[in-house]
Amino acid sequence: MLNIRRDICGYCGACVSVCPEGALELVDAYLTVDHTCINCGICEKVCPLGALEVVKE
Amino acid sequence: MKRQYDMLVIGGGPGGALAAKTVAEKGLSVCLVEKRPAIGTPVRCAEGIGKELLTDFLPPDPKWIATEIERAELVAPDDFSMLLEPKMAGSEVGYVLDRKVFDRELVWKAAEAGAETYVKARATAPIMKNGAVAGAVIEQHGQTYEVDAKVTIAADGIESKFSKWAGIDTTVPLREIETCAQYLMTGIDIDPQMTSFFLGNEVAPAGYVWIFPKGEGLANVGIGIGGGKSGAGHRAKDFLDRFVKRKFPQGRIIELIVGGVSVCKPLSCTVADNMLIVGDAARLSDPITGGGIYNAMYTGRLAAETAVTALEMGDTSKAALMPYDAEWRVSKMGKALERNYAVKEVFVKLSDEKLNAIVHSIAKIDLDEFSTLTLITELIKANPSLLLELKHLRSFL
Known part of the structure; x- marks a missing residue:
């Protein structure tokens, strides 16, 4: 699953634009992920601050 | 918030503001929604x-x-x-x-022209009728509104979701x-x-x-x-x-x-039935500089002008809105995007040695016009070997 670290996130939306599934959404000042996430890790790479991590379940 | 408008604008950045202002000045009804509680902040720009x-x-x-x-x-x-x-x-x-002040000024001008503006108001889904966008579901202060619009402008920036929901792939x-x-x-x-x-x-x-x-x-x-x-x-x-x-x-x-x-190519098509996509949402930032303020304002205004004509004709189908897409592509901005994409593709692959040589070749450039084009042209003049790598670029310069 994708873990969003809200304490690190700068809610810039860079991750939303590269998400191939449209699973991420920037709601005002917080980021959400829905069930369509495929744990591809593209957002984890692109984040300028390192707020996203794919965690193995 | 009313239940119906001539135009709904998603996003209160420079693109959305120019679109809303342009349509409102024509006396048509416009609703602009911005999901943030304040226009222009947080800033996400080098300005x-x-x-x-x-x-x-x-x-x-x-x-x-x-x-x-x-x-x-x-x-x-x-x-x-x-x-x-x-x-x-x-x-x-x-x-x-100072984008915080600049963006607010642009939205203020749209409001002054007659556009309705709503902050902390987020589009959560398009309203689809017969496979075409017919407005959007807007959430504000815990309330949900179904807002019908004859034309919708997606000006929702880099994190744009609206066009994606309407079936257009915007993934960068x-x-x-x-x-x-x-x-x-x-x-x-x-x-x-x-x-x-x-x-x-x-x-x-x-x-x-x-x-x-x-x-x-x-x-x-x-x-x-x-x-x-x-x-x-x-x-x-x-x-x-x-x-x-x-x-x-x-x-x-x-x-x-x-x-x-x-820094990708623009969306292959920036219109759909009853919908136009502008600025960063249409992937129109410059591939070399990353600049996007002008491109958003230009396409926001052009999209609105095209929509006004379409509304007057009573036809807001994709075909009727296509002139917007066709016009920005042949504009100075469209041509610069195409050229700068090709230049970017070469420059991102250059080694530091090569970059050093290019910058060393000229200590000072006196520019007639301060633009990426003049810069590239001067750099190539001083580094004829660059032309070999930029062969396919010759047609642009």
């Missing part, structure tokens, strides 16, 4: 814009101009610096804006996004009339570092790196911290700004 681009839209106002820029320097990976100066010294070539490839971090810094030793650009694979792989002054000792110091170069331990912020530590160890950070800028 630089060419002087001649801005004056296309509104007269310069000291209220939202932080600094007038007179020259620029390009710094090679080995720290050799090349000066770019207009032939007439002292003439301004660009501005560093990882290697074609610049992932960016910026500090507003104070107490730093800079030339307040000069912008600086630092190149190099060590400094900013597949991107660059910028210093955009906002006053005496005050500047946006930022970086964009290619998405493909980003990862744990080497993110935009890591590179920025390294640069700042080396260059401005005594500086103080008073704001952190992050963002993504697409």
Whole structure:
């Protein structure tokens, strides 16, 4: 699953634009992920601050 | 919020504001929704814009101009610096804006023209009728509104979801996004009339570092790196911290700004039935500079003009809105995007040795016109061998 670290996130939306599934959404000042996430890790790479991590379940 | 408008604009940045203003001035009903509680904040921009681009839209106002820029320097990976100066010294070539004030001014002008504006109001889904967009579901203050619109403009920026929900793939490839971090810094030793650009694979792989002054000792110091170069331990912020530590160890950070800028080709089509896509949402930021303010304002206005004509004809189908897509592609902006994409594809692959050689070839360029095109043309004149790599570019120059 994708873990969003809200304490690190700068809610810039860079991750939303590269998400191939449209699973991420920037709601005002917080980021959400829905069930369509495929744990591809593209957002984890692109984040300028390192707020996203794919965690193995 | 009413149940129906002629036009619904999703997003209150420069693109959305210009679209709403343009339509409202024609006496049509417009609703602009912005999901943030305040227009213009948080800033996600380096705030630089060419002087001649801005004056296309509104007269310069000291209220939202932080600094007038007179020259620029390009710094090679080995720290050799090349000066770019207009032939007439002292003439301004660009501005560093105060986007918080600038964006608010643009939306205020839209409101003054008659547009309804709603903040902390988020589009959560398009309303689809017979396979076409017919408005949007808007959530505000815990209420849900179904807002019908004859035409909807998606001006929802880099994190655009609206077009995707309506069936258009807007995904930016990882290697074609610049992932960016910026500090507003104070107490730093800079030339307040000069912008600086630092190149190099060590400094900013597949991107660059910028210093955009906002006053005496005050500047946006930022970086964009290619998405493909980003990862744990080497993110935009890591590179920025390294640069700042080396260059401005005594500086103080008073704001952190992050963002993504697409450097891909524009969407293959920026219209659908009853819908037009503008600015960053249409992937229209410049692939070399990352600049997008002008492109958003230009396409926002053009989209609105096209929509007004379509509304007058009573036909807002994709075919009726196509003139918008066709016109921006052949415009000066459209041609620059196409050319700069091709140049970017070459430049992101250059080694530091090559970048050094290119910058060293000229110590100073006197520019007639302060643009990426004149810069590229001059660089190629001094480095004829570049033409070999830019062979397919010849048709653009």
